[in-house]
Amino acid sequence: MSVVEQTPKPYSRDWLLSDRPTSRQQARLGRAYVIWRRFAENRLALLGLGIIILLLLVAAFADVLAPHNPVQGDLMNARLLPPGSAGYWLGTDDQGRDILSRLIHGSRLTLMVIVLVAVIAAPIGLIVGTVSGYAGGWIDAILMRITDIFLAFPKLVLALALVAALGPGIENAILAIAVTSWPPYARIARAETLTFRNSEFISAVKLMGASPFRIVLRHVMPLCLSSLIVRVTLDMAGIILTAAGLGFLGLGAQPPLPEWGAMIASGRRFILDQWWVAAMPGFAILIVSLGFNLLGDGLRDALDPKEAGQ
Amino acid sequence: MTSHPSGPLLTVDDLRVTFPTRTGEVQAVRGVSFTLGRERLGIVGESGSGKSQTGRAIMGLTPGHAKITASKLEFDGIDLLKATPKQRRDLRGKRIGMILQDPKYSLNPVMTIGKQIIETLLAHEKLSRSQARTRALEMLEAVQIRDPERVFGLYPNEVSGGMGQRVMIAMMLICGPEMLIADEPTSALDVTVQLDVLSILDKLVVERGMGLVFISHDLRLVSSFCDRVIVMYAGRIVEELPSADLAQAKHPYTQGLLNCLPTIGTDRHPLPVLERKAEWSA
């Protein structure tokens, strides 16, 4: 008689790692758990995740966390106070506004920019890439030519020109950045689609009578998602830096909104003696970008160990 | 070349190669022992039997994180385990040579063939460039490459597989090593080219009186080419015998391998299947 197997308790570690899952959910959760384990071994990746969670929390609870009003400052008494002054941990700017509060509220703007750019650029790239890869032929040729043309453009300069034409404002900045960001996602989606296009499970679905539209939407697109997510996360830092650059030039969020790039620009005038006005927002940008880079690196290593050179 | 020593060229006693992996340690080679004189020894086994790792351990080419232990690992009286990295490096190429499997991957793609051959020479001997070039051309002729001057200036991707493997042989034998380890030297080649390369190898080994370790998965090839055969399974030696006596193999795994060789004229229904017993990998 064969050895009697103990069925593991649901949601326990053994259940997740079992190589004979009894339900789709168990298989899915098991895979996610393995990926999480690989990710969690990388301490820098965990640090990145921590930073991003912190960003989300700060943005969500900005009203509660910020000690002062970010747009209305105490011009009379609190102008250009250094960090460590009573009640103003990071100092104040030339309009008497608390820099810490401005940074906290500015995180909302940063988050808004990232989310909107991702929500606009990634789906465009995904659709263009999967359609191009799946359809092939002249559709593929034309779409890829357009993608390559956009890929070859300098992103910051083009975003600059776009915002110059559209007029300054955070919505235009988001649009401009999104327009220059989608091509890499199209390339990735297309590459992934090409690897699956001729596989047997696609043929099987075709035999069942699925329309190309349904095949692309429900079968091909989900498979591209993991590479796309990694790429989007890695691009986040670049998007933040571009947005900050636009803000620095006065093309992003307009005053008195506490956009981090614009804060650096307005603090530039007093950089010699009141260095903190321009320095603090830069640290915020640095930390958040670093967080996304660490997170993206960790995700990439966890999802594809071959890349990590394991 | 040094005069022939008395006693075996290579002594291996209880060699163990262990790789640390995420799920624990994996023992690729588990207590292999044999000696080699100026003769031809074949090591046969399937993928994962540890035969390649044995060869690499002797050369000192195992990946860095692996652990190699043995109660004895000696070449011509030199204790390889106690030798410094520099001493082992001096042995490689000069006194022990190694031929790898696929010249498509084992030759440096951005260096000309001539440069790669000369490199071995200049690493071990003090020669001028022209002297080295002459030696290299001689060596190319010795492996029966008919237009050595032209091939000298070619890149590895510009020559065929058979020629590439002959270049590899030239590259590794040019300093006149006493022992050669051939790790699947013909497995990547077409059958007709295999015989050519093997005959060149045969001639050179005989001419120079070298000891040869021939690693392969092809039992018939090894038995026809070598004097002695070692059969490996799951990191252990399961049989060792002269190739002439192969038909009297005692271990069931070797017998299974022999049964897999097709013969003309006999009816073999049902086809024999290679049996694996758990106790062989214990």
Place this chain on the structure above:
Amino acid sequence: MTLTDTTAATRRKRSRSSSTGKAIFRFLVTVVTTFLGLLAVTFFIGRVIPIDPALAIVGDRAPAHVVERVREQLGLNLPLYQQFYFYVRDALTGNFGTSVLTTNPVMDDIRRVFPATMELATIGTIFGALFGIPLGVLAAVKRGSIADQIVRVVGLIGYSVPIFWLGLLSLVLFYAKLRWVAYPGRLDIVYEYTFTPITGFFLFDSLVQGQWDVFWDAFRHIILPGALLGYFSLAYISRMTRSFMLNELQQEYIVAARAKGLSETRIIWFHALRNAGVPLITVIALSYAGLLEGSVLTETIFSWPGLGLYITNSLQNADMNAVLGGTIIVGSVFIAINLLSDLLYRTLDPRTRSR
């Protein structure tokens, strides 16, 4: 044996020449379509987006007859595709209109300022390659060690820090507090009248003319922005070098090289790095292109009179002709470098040479 070898080799030679012809044709088509695409995008930005392109160019305080004249010049009454035709024709002849700010033709302005940006990008790339490649090799060879971690973190910070902020802080430290470097611009005013540039690369021009004091002054001006851009270049180059080297060190030819008894140093630098060298060259070219773009913000901080400062100044003054002209030039150089590096990769790699 040899007969079959030579037949195969000549067959390869013949197919190589015909595929090179096709490859050149495909390359040219790519070049043309990409440039046309760039012009189409800038045309869209300049003519289609603004409600009144003429107003966008001259500003809303210009008198009516000026606006009307510009409208005529632009041919705004013509259908769009005709406008685009004239636009492309003008761009190809270098006619980007006139700058409202300087009243010069934009092309003349650009010709004046572009060498400054190129010099900066060149210094930055040299710095980045000189330090980035060895650091990447070190990180790959000593993988997992402290050195590897440090190189990776330094690189990651380079990917995460806003360049204009770092420039600002470094200026405060090295100029305001330490007085080690010079600022602003490329030369002290004193030298602007005694020095005649030849190529526009001040370091080179002053050396060639034997003007050591000018050279030293130019050096003191370029060292900080150059090092800053160099740091960004280093982050990218070291990361890619590490990645390429890790890939190469796993290959079989490295095992064979060790079997030959070569020293580890020789294997790393002459075998692994040489193989990594071809994609590395394209990485360096792409880094240069990236620095041209990065200079836009750096020049603002350092008041470096290059193309970047020109574009941002024009931006602040709503000088659309200048902004778009600059964009086209930066874009064109960017595209050219990208395409050329692609071509370079294909021709330099012996593996891809005979296909």
